[in-house]
Amino acid sequence: MAPPMLRLSYNDIHNAIARTAPRIMSEFSPDLFIAIGGGGFIPARILRTFCKVTTDGKKRNIPIQAVGLTLYESLGGIEEVVGQEVVRVQWIDFSTLGSKLKHGGLLGRHILIVDEVDDTRTTLVYTIKEMQKDINKQLEAIEDVDERERLRATTKLGIFVVHNKLKPKAGEIPADVAYFSAVDTPDVWLAYPWECETDIEEHDMLRKDNPTL
Amino acid sequence: MAPPMLRLSYNDIHNAIARTAPRIMSEFSPDLFIAIGGGGFIPARILRTFCKVTTDGKKRNIPIQAVGLTLYESLGGIEEVVGQEVVRVQWIDFSTLGSKLKHGGLLGRHILIVDEVDDTRTTLVYTIKEMQKDINKQLEAIEDVDERERLRATTKLGIFVVHNKLKPKAGEIPADVAYFSAVDTPDVWLAYPWECETDIEEHDMLRKDNPTL
Numbered sequence: 001m002a003p004p005m006l007r008l009s010y011n012d013i014h015n016a017i018a019r020t021a022p023r024i025m026s027e028f029s030p031d032l033f034i035a036i037g038g039g040g041f042i043p044a045r046i047l048r049t050f051c052k053v054t055t056d057g058k059k060r061n062i063p064i065q066a067v068g069l070t071l072y073e074s075l076g077g078i079e080e081v082v083g084q085e086v087v088r089v090q091w092i093d094f095s096t097l098g099s100k101l102k103h104g105g106l107l108g109r110h111i112l113i114v115d116e117v118d119d120t121r122t123t124l125v126y127t128i129k130e131m132q133k134d135i136n137k138q139l140e141a142i143e144d145v146d147e148r149e150r151l152r153a154t155t156k157l158g159i160f161v162v163h164n165k166l167k168p169k170a171g172e173i174p175a176d177v178a179y180f181s182a183v184d185t186p187d188v189w190l191a192y193p194w195e196c197e198t199d200i201e202e203h204d205m206l207r208k209d210n211p212t213l
Numbered sequence: 214m215a216p217p218m219l220r221l222s223y224n225d226i227h228n229a230i231a232r233t234a235p236r237i238m239s240e241f242s243p244d245l246f247i248a249i250g251g252g253g254f255i256p257a258r259i260l261r262t263f264c265k266v267t268t269d270g271k272k273r274n275i276p277i278q279a280v281g282l283t284l285y286e287s288l289g290g291i292e293e294v295v296g297q298e299v300v301r302v303q304w305i306d307f308s309t310l311g312s313k314l315k316h317g318g319l320l321g322r323h324i325l326i327v328d329e330v331d332d333t334r335t336t337l338v339y340t341i342k343e344m345q346k347d348i349n350k351q352l353e354a355i356e357d358v359d360e361r362e363r364l365r366a367t368t369k370l371g372i373f374v375v376h377n378k379l380k381p382k383a384g385e386i387p388a389d390v391a392y393f394s395a396v397d398t399p400d401v402w403l404a405y406p407w408e409c410e411t412d413i414e415e416h417d418m419l420r421k422d423n424p425t426l
Contacts, residue, residue, distance in 0.1 A: 010223030014406065014413045038261060038277050041254035046407050048251060064251050065303055066279030090278055090306035193227065194259050200227045 005189040007207035013193070014046055016162055016182035021050030028158045028178045030112035033064040034092065036127060039116035041066070042194055043162050047114060065092045069123050086126040092134070104138035106131075107151040110158065117190060118161040118169075118181060125171030131157055132174075163190055218402040220420035226406070227259055229375055229395035234263030241371045241391045243325035246277040247305065249340060252329035254279070255407055256375050260327060278305045282336050299339040305347070317351035319344075320364040323371065330403060331374040331382075331394060338384030344370055345387075376403055 024030065030051060035044035044064050052059045068090035094105055113127050135155055142148040158178035167187040173179055196203045237243065243264060248257035257277050265272045281303035307318055326340050348368055355361040371391035380400040386392055409416045 010227070010406065011413050011417070014223070014409070018413075035250075035254065035279075037248075037279060038258045038274070041248065041258045041277070041279075042407075045251045045254045049408055049410055061251070063281070063302060064254070065281065066248075066250060066254075068276070068278065068306070088306075089276060093281070093301075093303035093306070193223065194255075195262055196227070197262055200224050200231075204224070 004186075005191050006185060006210055007191045007203055008193060009204045009207055010193045012207075013043070013162055017043060017046045018050055020160070020180060020182040021047060024112070024158075024160060024180050025051055028110055028112065028156065028180070030110045030158065031062055032106075032109050032111045033062055034111060034113045034127070034131070035064050035066045036113065036115040036123060037066050037068045037090065040114040043116055043160070044114040047160065067091055067127065069126065086123055088130075091130075094134075104134075104141065106135050106155065107138050107142070108154045110156040112158045112160055112178075114160050116162050116192065118159075118164040119167075121169035121171050121173070124159055124161070124173070128157060128159070128174065128177055165190075217399075218404050219398060219423055220404045220416055221406060222417045222420055223406045225420075226256070226375055230256060230259045231263055233373070233393060233395040234260060237325070237371075237373060237393050238264055241323055241325065241369065241393070243323045243371065244275055245319075245322050245324045246275055247324060247326045247340070247344070248277050248279045249326065249328040249336060250279050250281045250303070253327040256329055256373070257327040260373065280304055280340065282339065299336055301343075304343075307347075317347075317354065319348050319368065320351050320355070321367045323369040325371045325373055325391075327373050329375050329405065331372075331377040332380075334382035334384050334386070337372055337374075337386070341370060341372070341387065341390055378403075 024047075031053065033044050033048065035041050048061055048064060051062050053062060054060070068088065070087040070089050092105075111131065113124065113131070115124065118124055135157075139148055139152055139155075142151060156178065157176075158180065159173065160180045160182075162182045164181035164184050165187050166184055191203070193200060193203065237260075244266070246257050246261065248254050261274055261277060264275050266275060267273070281301065283300040283302050305318075324344065326337065326344070328337065331337055348370075352361055352365055352368075355364060369391065370389070371393065372386065373393045373395075375395045377394035377397050378400050379397055404416070406413060406416065
């Protein structure tokens, strides 16, 4: 028997993100998004619409940096395999991020990592660890101890996923990392609209047969 | 009077990309996508679904690298201003792209730059020029003249935009760069679904009042 499939329309995703954004803004107040490609690209772009910040009386977009990890590339972005190695194919561009911002670009910021789904948690845990290495490297470069500790205390990492599958995870999110999921689901196949190779209107129509979750 | 607005649903975008993908595959056959963020993130992720390549009997995704340009950041991704300076905030990650691929990662490839709209053409022309600089730098590193010319001849650049606004452009696409647009539109305000901050279902409904274009 095929595993149960949860079909999702683009508007489902848009609305799930719209509903979650106010909580992200009030509890985490991000000022940098890290989109994990390719799955995080669409959620990050939608989330940005609902997370504008006002500076000098102007509404401004929160910048998005993209990172790429081969785990997704090789498997078509649909599922993770526990224990599979994660390899970077693109990382944050510090050459530009660092030149315009103090302290290498990450320190003192509220950095939200965005992906479509938290499945086995492998890529999210990998991304968090790598980000923490980058942050620690930038902290070590601060000579003034007080300033270094002030920056350590004000640099925040968070995660946003559209869907969190309620299942055993291959790794743990550190306690000091904020975690937001728009929807918690059982361990079903999530049929995202952007993966629909056939008729998207039919996909949306069939979605009405979704099991009640 | 407000300028005419063309409302677009997510499915409009999905279908426009699905319709154009076979032409992109047969005429250009891309093996690397460059998504211009944030506008190109959603089109690139959707396009990838329709451009899988088969190697060793397995369907594989074409990798996406993201680039960020401040022109978009500062203006909320909606419109360009002629003459405005473009500044990189993220560029291709050669540290990873280059280590796994011969010749620095770009040579011999068919590289498709993806964005949502070709408005004044400023960012697209900028991106093409910067990519050509990178390609030339990688070509110069090839010592064998025959191999260098073979790689020069087989490296291709292309552009895909969902919408091309039929209006005067601030720059020209070089003749050897392939160009694909899913839809050509008059110079109207394109209301993309991912920019909808209010009710996406209402946005879709009001879309029925779109002027015939």
